[in-house]
Amino acid sequence: MAFESFGTMQVNEVGHLEIGGVDTLKLAQKYGTPLYVYDVALIKERARGFKKTFEELGVKAQVAYASKAFSAIAIYQLMHEEGLSLDVVSGGELYTAMQAGFPAERIHFHGNNKTRQELEMAVDYGIGCIVIDNFYEIEMLAEVLHEKNASVSVLIRVTPGIEAHTHDYILTGQDDSKFGFGLTNGQAEEAIRQVLAIDVFRLIGLHCHIGSQIFETTGFKLAAHRIMEQLVIWRNELGFHADVLNLGGGFGVRYTAEDQPLPPSQYVREIIADVRDVATSNRLDMPEIWIEPGRSLVGEAGTTLYTIGSRKEVPEIRSYVAVDGGMSDNIRPSLYEAKYNAVIADRPLEVAEETVSIAGKCCESGDMLIWDLPLPKSGAGEVLAVFCTGAYGYSMANNYNRIPRAAVVFVENGEDKLVVARETFENLVQLDLPLH
Numbered sequence: 001m002a003f004e005s006f007g008t009m010q011v012n013e014v015g016h017l018e019i020g021g022v023d024t025l026k027l028a029q030k031y032g033t034p035l036y037v038y039d040v041a042l043i044k045e046r047a048r049g050f051k052k053t054f055e056e057l058g059v060k061a062q063v064a065y066a067s068k069a070f071s072a073i074a075i076y077q078l079m080h081e082e083g084l085s086l087d088v089v090s091g092g093e094l095y096t097a098m099q100a101g102f103p104a105e106r107i108h109f110h111g112n113n114k115t116r117q118e119l120e121m122a123v124d125y126g127i128g129c130i131v132i133d134n135f136y137e138i139e140m141l142a143e144v145l146h147e148k149n150a151s152v153s154v155l156i157r158v159t160p161g162i163e164a165h166t167h168d169y170i171l172t173g174q175d176d177s178k179f180g181f182g183l184t185n186g187q188a189e190e191a192i193r194q195v196l197a198i199d200v201f202r203l204i205g206l207h208c209h210i211g212s213q214i215f216e217t218t219g220f221k222l223a224a225h226r227i228m229e230q231l232v233i234w235r236n237e238l239g240f241h242a243d244v245l246n247l248g249g250g251f252g253v254r255y256t257a258e259d260q261p262l263p264p265s266q267y268v269r270e271i272i273a274d275v276r277d278v279a280t281s282n283r284l285d286m287p288e289i290w291i292e293p294g295r296s297l298v299g300e301a302g303t304t305l306y307t308i309g310s311r312k313e314v315p316e317i318r319s320y321v322a323v324d325g326g327m328s329d330n331i332r333p334s335l336y337e338a339k340y341n342a343v344i345a346d347r348p349l350e351v352a353e354e355t356v357s358i359a360g361k362c363c364e365s366g367d368m369l370i371w372d373l374p375l376p377k378s379g380a381g382e383v384l385a386v387f388c389t390g391a392y393g394y395s396m397a398n399n400y401n402r403i404p405r406a407a408v409v410f411v412e413n414g415e416d417k418l419v420v421a422r423e424t425f426e427n428l429v430q431l432d433l434p435l436h
């Protein structure tokens with residue numbers, strides 16, 4: 001695949017890949033590799049784009065950043081500055097957001113197995129909303145609230161029975177899912193009845209998320225349509241009105257030329273048109289629409305820089321080019337067979353002369369970052385830039401083989417700022433306790 005730029009990415013006057021006005025070779029030199037580089041201007045553009053679309057449509061909305069895509073204090077602060085809300089799924093994400101100074105009332109708490117401690121923490125912080133996922137949680141959260149003499153706004157997560165076209169592991173809206181209450185099997189209605197009967201809950205609406213890396217609007221529209229039609233029935237039968245309809249995230253991004261995502265605003269426009277239709281034809285008040293984009297806010301804004309090391313030729317079969325990271329900083333190729341594109345950072349425009357496969361350094365044959373990548377001839381010490389690593393890269397990073405986690409740097413207007421330091425060997429052993 002030829003070089004394709006995202007956001008502020010360009011080839012500078014000396015022919016190097018530049019992001020946010022900063023030469024990537026200089027970044028690699030200054031901070032070492034592997035290094036996640038985020039284009040702040042592109043994140044802002046995406047955040048503003050989503051907000052503007054709702055404004056233009058005249059729809060009351062909240063755009064909540066799904067922080068599982070990339071969770072760190074700096075990104076929470078940036079999303080707060082951009083006026084977004086936040087979706088967290090664990091005590092750890094919630095704690096990080098609070099450390100970042102994110103206002104608790106704009107945080108929504110998700111998860112299919114929140115612990116009592118996490119629920120207590122959320123209530124103590126004064127969380128904006130808890131997305132109830134299952135019957136166990138209804139009971140436990142009610143207990144927590146009664147003990148604390150508190151109340152909280154809640155959404156009920158429903159699975160609308162939609163099979164979105166994406167990888168099985170990132171599908172979430174089908175009937176057979178670990179998340180949420182089934183819309184078609186009566187569980188969602190039972191959950192609504194239970195929640196309405198408990199005085200410490202303020203049931204403000206419903207939530208659904210059908211999956212991730214989705215390129216069409218059909219699945220989103222079908223899900224929204226089914227929920228809206230069900231809301232008409234529940235209004236008539238239970239007197240229940242949803243002030244909020246949270247339609248989740250899942251808008252696709254362009255990892256490689258195979259991916260053809262729609263502009264983010266188009267997903268929103270088409271979904272809203274459908275929701276409006278059902279609302280108008282059934283005289284249902286238009287609910288406030290919440291969305292939770294993760295990947296589409298930060299995915300394309302991230303690029304990972306690696307240093308090339310060893311090379312192995314398997315005659316007439318394959319050339320393996322190994323880099324100084326791998327499944328420890330980007331597990332998606334091993335987990336979902338995710339595909340990526342990359343260039344040599346000091347000559348992104350140079351014509352490819354060979355096809356190589358980019359291997360990680362972990363002790364797993366499956367630790368391959370990119371299979372069959374056309375590249376110019378490259379050698380040890382050169383910097384490889386892998387595109388579109390901003391979502392589910394750092395947030396899924398791990399210490400397999402005791403490889404320290406990579407650093408994260410933000411770039412904008414010719415300035416670079418370290419926002420997550422590189423893990424050290426000392427960090428790796430700091431929680432270990434000696435046997436004797």
Ligand SMILES: Cc1ncc(COP(=O)(O)O)c(C=O)c1O
Pocket residue numbers: 066068069087110172209211212213248249250251292293294295296391
């Ligand atoms: C409930 C929920 N909301 C939002 C998202 C964000 O999805 P994406 O990053 O594809 O936009 C996810 C991702 O798994 C999710 O589970």
